[in-house]
Amino acid sequence: MPLILAILLLPLFLLSPASGNKYTVGDEQGWNPGVNYTVWVDKHRPFHVGDWLVFYYQSGMADIVQVDETAYDKCDASHPISNYSKGRSFAFELNQTKPYYFICSYGYCYQGMKVSVLAHPLPPPSPPPSGDHSAARSVAGSPFFAFAASAIAVLGLFF
């Protein structure tokens, strides 16, 4: 069923580049103890506003607690900004330009089960291919243009 959904939704993602990228936290290792998330972040950054972090974990074995920087450094989940532990996955949209901090409150944070990403502003739309003018010039100088021009000239002789 999820596969069918993915296939159905795939064209939507392909058609809407503005919807942001989806990053599976920890890649195939998921959200689990013993994964170095600093390495994961270094591999995937930069992250941008509109990107999604998707956490996959074993049901009942982990939670995702969003905290501030101080709490992140201390693995302190006592004053969460938000927390999530239901089911087996959690998707979070980076919807502001700022750093985000997530920890697991089940005791694994001290061994590194924490992740912090900085959401950068959206990159500016890619500039139009440079030199529309030079493209026009190269058409004008092309053999096709020369052929078309002479064809028109020849037609002009008849009309």
Ligand SMILES: *[C@@H]1O[C@H](CO)[C@@H](O)[C@H](O)[C@H]1NC(C)=O
């Ligand atoms: C998560 O949130 C619920 C409800 O807001 C709260 O009862 C619980 O203590 C929180 N857990 C953690 C680890 O912050």
Ligand SMILES: *[C@@H]1O[C@H](CO)[C@@H](O)[C@H](O)[C@H]1NC(C)=O
């Ligand atoms: C940003 O995301 C949070 C949590 O996903 C949500 O509660 C909030 O409404 C969102 N803000 C905007 C401006 O979309």
Ligand SMILES: *[C@@H]1O[C@H](CO)[C@@H](O)[C@H](O)[C@H]1NC(C)=O
């Ligand atoms: C993660 O890997 C980085 C780079 O190899 C290393 O500096 C850091 O200490 C590691 N963190 C943990 C929690 O093992």
